[in-house]
Amino acid sequence: MKSFGFKPLAGIALAAAIVGAFAAPAFAQSASGAPASSAAASSAAASATPAATPAATPAPAATSGSAAGCVKGYSQSAGADAGFCYSGDAVNSGDTAWMLTSSVLVLMMTIPGLALFYAGMVRKKNILSVLAQSFGATAVITVLWMIIGYSIAFTPGSASSNWFIGGFKYFLLAPLNADINIASPLAPTIPETVYMFFQMTFAIITPALIAGALADRMKYSAFLLFMAAWLLLVYCPVAHWVWGGGWLGTAGALDYAGGTVVHLNAGTAGLVAALMLGKRKGLGTENFAPHNIAYSMIGASLLWVGWFGFNAGSAVEAHDGQAGMAAAATQIATAR
Numbered sequence: 001m002k003s004f005g006f007k008p009l010a011g012i013a014l015a016a017a018i019v020g021a022f023a024a025p026a027f028a029q030s031a032s033g034a035p036a037s038s039a040a041a042s043s044a045a046a047s048a049t050p051a052a053t054p055a056a057t058p059a060p061a062a063t064s065g066s067a068a069g070c071v072k073g074y075s076q077s078a079g080a081d082a083g084f085c086y087s088g089d090a091v092n093s094g095d096t097a098w099m100l101t102s103s104v105l106v107l108m109m110t111i112p113g114l115a116l117f118y119a120g121m122v123r124k125k126n127i128l129s130v131l132a133q134s135f136g137a138t139a140v141i142t143v144l145w146m147i148i149g150y151s152i153a154f155t156p157g158s159a160s161s162n163w164f165i166g167g168f169k170y171f172l173l174a175p176l177n178a179d180i181n182i183a184s185p186l187a188p189t190i191p192e193t194v195y196m197f198f199q200m201t202f203a204i205i206t207p208a209l210i211a212g213a214l215a216d217r218m219k220y221s222a223f224l225l226f227m228a229a230w231l232l233l234v235y236c237p238v239a240h241w242v243w244g245g246g247w248l249g250t251a252g253a254l255d256y257a258g259g260t261v262v263h264l265n266a267g268t269a270g271l272v273a274a275l276m277l278g279k280r281k282g283l284g285t286e287n288f289a290p291h292n293i294a295y296s297m298i299g300a301s302l303l304w305v306g307w308f309g310f311n312a313g314s315a316v317e318a319h320d321g322q323a324g325m326a327a328a329a330t331q332i333a334t335a336r
Contacts, residue, residue: 091189091191092189092190092317094318095189095190095316095318095319096191098313098317098318098323099187099194099195099313099318100194100197101309101313102309102310102313103197103200103201103313105306105308105309106198106201106202106205106306106309106313107138107201107204108302108309109201109205109303109306109307109309109310110134110137110201110204110205110208111134111135111138112299113299113300113302113303114205114211114299114303115130115134116131116295116296116298116299117295117302117303118130118133118215118296118299119291119292119295119296119299120292120294120296120297120298121212121291121293121296122215122216122290122291123216123287123289126216129215129220130211132220133211133223134208134211136220136223137204137208137224138204138208140228141200141203141204141228142200142204144228144232145200145203145231146172147171147172148171148232149200149231149232149236150170150173150199150200151166151167151168151169151171151173152165152166152167152232152236152237152240153199153235153236153237153239153244154166154184154196154199154239154240154243155167155168155169155170155244156169156244156245162245162246163241163247164237164240164241164246164247165236165237165246166240166244166245166246173196176192186243186316187316187317189316189317189319190317195316198313198316202261202262202310203231203235203236203239206235206258206262206265206266207227207269208227209262209263209266209267210230210266210270211223212270213270213273214226214277216281217278217280218277226273230269234265235261235265238260238265239261242254242255242260243255243261248260257311258314304334307330307334308327311326311327311329311330312324312326312327312330314326
């Protein structure tokens with residue numbers, strides 16, 4: 001298997017970023033259909049809540065179980081520490097439980113779901129390599145997301161850079177260590193630790209989706225380097241554009257469950273990577289038949305089940321009908 005150098009890696013990341021930037025607006029969902037957990041909805045709630053609160057009654061502190069009030073967080077429009085108001089529980093136990101469950105379901109989509117799905121479609125000699133790629137990518141991306149990925153994707157940057165990349169407020173998740181109940185404007189009824197974990201599983205599966213285009217073509221060490229570079233140079237900026245207060249979100253686009261940030265992004269990178277790596281050695285002369293279709297069937301089944309966490313979990317709540325509608329649509333669409 002031929003080696004894979006730095007220049008092709010840089011070319012793949014740059015090409016994916018350029019194509020994603022121009023294609024994303026066409027695939028982004030209009031903000032008019034945004035879920036209640038979106039930044040726009042949070043902003044609207046912030047302006048509407050004070051009028052509904054009696055002047056003589058101060059808003060209660062943000063404690064678990066409170067009926068209404070304001071919590072610490074980040075203003076996506078102001079780009080700085082700010083408070084925002086909400087209606088309902090500060091930390092809703094039902095929402096929190098559902099989001100923890102959704103996070104585990106999405107993680108299951110990568111290991112063991114994608115690992116088995118791809119492993120069954122390669123030759124016998126490459127099955128262990130493909131399994132290791134999904135497992136290794138999960139570990140590497142988890143650590144990078146904790147160190148800097150979540151920060152540059154979901155916290156506001158400076159006034160001049162916030163449209164394109166986030167800041168370093170959450171480097172090593174320091175604010176979460178200080179207050180585990182700090183809330184995100186995108187998810188005001190769950191602890192931000194839970195929201196960070198949920199978004200971590202999205203960050204894990206997105207680069208892992210590219211592995212199918214790289215099977216039989218890239219050394220394991222080069223694969224891990226590519227996963228790390230692609231996460232920081234492509235995924236995190238695009239996630240910030242849409243979900244973290246960047247230029248796409250500011251323009252009114254909202255990606256409900258990763259159509260732009262996850263699927264368009266990973267699909268573009270996979271196509272560019274396959275074109276740059278070229279044909280597999282032995283294509284046309286060796287037998288490339290899948291080794292074990294049963295593995296692929298098991299993996300596809302795990303992906304089907306995990307998708308409920310991916311789609312229904314993107315409602316970021318469980319106390320209204322949006323998560324239920326997303327779950328029903330996921331099951332019906334998958335069966336079709």
